[in-house]
Ligand SMILES: Cc1cc2nc3c(=O)[nH]c(=O)nc-3n(C[C@H](O)[C@H](O)[C@H](O)COP(=O)(O)O)c2cc1C
């Protein structure tokens with residue numbers, strides 16, 4: 001792990017203002033912020049672990065548990081709310097048998113709700129990994145998931 | 150002039166490249182691949198275009214462009230045949246795209262039946278001009294001038310269309326005159342509050358300190374708004390040029406762009422654009438020999454709405470929790486690392502570059518006095534033509550929603566338009582003829598905001614919409630000041646009770662009181678404006694609150710706890726469609742037997758209502774419908790064929 005993170009650390013100045021960027025890059029790399037990763041970051045930036053948790057837990061982007069192989073994000077922003085985003089989320093919860101915020105026992109899928117991806121004109125919107133899917137309906141959403149099983 | 154001389158080679162190269170593209174003997178194919186286009190399937194269309202040109206042995210240039218704003222009919226594909234105008238095709242699928250390419254480029258049939266419009270030329274073959282389409286006719290493209298026209302990954306396209314000439318002009322003026330020019334243009338900050346931009350710059354220019362910063366606020370946290378995303382994806386340099394001009398006028402040596410992480414494509418585009426500016430000598434030391442030294446850095450937000458607030462944003466850039474602090478001191482005097490800092494929204498910066506290029510008087514000729522220029526809006530929700538629009542300030546809500554947006558989907562009744570997101574309000578039909586500007590929207594209890602415009606129809610419950618916004622602000626409140634932390638919690642709690650049918654008579658007074666306290670006592674505008682969705686719905690849609698509380702009824706039949714679904718015995722055909730579609734298998738029945746919903750187990754997901762081809766599912770609130778208790782044979786007359 002230390003080596004993996006070293007490559008990230010080298011791109012940043014050893015200063016407080018690098019903290020959030022470092023956390024982001026570590027999360028992009030590992031999928032989440034593990035306790036070991038936080039310890040490494042604390043060592044690199046010379047900031048206490050508890051302070052790093054203080055910052056990281058403030059921001060919705062950071063997660064502290066392992067995500068699924070496919071990260072499913074359902075938008076519940078205003079446009080998607082008005083156009084039935086909740087129905088997509090409910091369908092996903094049923095299909096994957098987990099609640100929003102959860103991960104399937106085999107770590108194949110995790111499910112999250114997000115407030116807006118900026119594709120509001122194509123609401124309701126769902127994001128699978130890096131792919132944005134617009135004009136969703138519960139059935140289409142289900143098909144996308146089933147194709148990944 | 151020195152800077153102009155230094156810029157000349159860049160301009161020359163840009164013009165050569167652009168002209169080459171315009172006068173090429175090869176056809177040019179454009180695909181809109183902004184995030185919205187991709188969400189509609191543009192990537193597959195792009196691949197089909199590549200496949201088709203390869204298969205047909207066509208020598209064609211393929212260019213990815215940003216969003217032209219017609220998101221509701223994306224994916225868009227445009228073809229320019231040498232010597233012909235650019236034709237735009239909408240609602241493309243990979244198959245259709247391949248067909249159009251073959252028909253037009255091989256058989257010379259432009260397929261008027263599939264074409265949407267002629268982008269830059271006269272109508273032909275019955276295909277209308279783009280700006281004669283109802284959605285575009287009232288629009289004026291100033292800030293979105295290049296979106297959909299240039300390759301946003303190519304700085305030379307931007308330069309060829311006049312890019313960075315505003316910066317050159319600024320360099321030829323003393324900084325103070327640049328600020329005067331901004332003042333004269335009348336531009337007001339597009340981030341929401343509408344503070345005059347030139348004046349803001351002057352505060353920062355006059356602030357004591359030799360190290361100053363400027364910031365571009367690209368946090369765009371308002372859910373339902375995507376103006377900033379579109380601009381950054383479609384024309385990043387227009388924003389960055391604005392920042393260069395600001396740096397020169399204010400005397401800043403470093404700039405930050407704070408872009409939300411939910412916009413990965415915008416982040417990529419900014420990163421590339423900064424890199425290109427560095428390569429072209431438009432960033433760094435002694436830019437174009439002018440003596441100006443300026444650097445730009447990109448920071449990504451991390452999913453906190455409050456970080457759009459300027460002091461919270463700065464705390465976040467410094468690597469801390471994004472919590473606002475009291476003002477004064479204002480950022481102009483004490484901002485990033487306590488140094489004088491000027492922060493503007495993406496769209497404000499995007500306007501800056503064109504104002505300097507074309508002059509303040511030109512800019513002020515659009516819009517109305519006091520509200521000059523244009524404003525972009527993300528027109529979403531239940532309107533027919535959803536997308537990104539840019540209109541002169543002063544148009545009425547009705548013109549925007551009906552003329553540009555095409556009215557409400559499915560011929561339903563308009564109920565409300567929500568402007569300004571979680572800080573804004575919901576305005577009813579009676580206010581549709583108000584002109585849109587900073588003052589009228591504020592007087593109506595809403596705000597202009599950054600440009601989110603979400604339309605709701607008769608199926609939207611206004612109490613539920615207020616609850617939705619409060620659940621958002623409750624989650625996003627940073628927790629620093631009690632009025633906001635406790636107030637959002639309490640308001641949400643009351644609204645949840647009302648939407649569950651457990652409201653009490655005094656709830657409405659309590660909501661009003663809590664709202665007033667939050668407005669007066671909150672540390673920042675998040676808490677200070679969070680009551681707006683509640684207060685405006687109380688003001689304009691009080692009857693809906695009363696129906697929930699006094700009659701335990703949701704007039705829109707949207708609140709689940711107050712709504713039931715029934716299958717009407719006199720319409721059901723016993724076709725099994727809803728029975729099979731029900732995700733929780735709570736529908737009983739059989740072929741040619743009337744179906745029955747088990748009310749106990751129904752989750753009210755409305756799937757049956759959506760799939761029933763015979764309108765046999767009713768959604769009601771506040772009354773029960775008599776339905777058979779057993780699955781009796783179908784008695785309804787068979788539906789007439791062909792009627793749909
Ligand atoms: C809770 C909250 C969220 C905000 N979010 C944004 C935002 O996403 N983008 C933005 O430009 N301004 C946002 N603002 C306004 C900024 O504080 C600031 O006024 C603005 O960036 C100034 O730019 P302008 O003068 O160009 O409008 C927000 C304010 C508050 C209180």
Ligand code: FES
Nearest residue numbers: 075077080117120
């Ligand atoms: S509200 Fe869902 S993408 Fe914006």
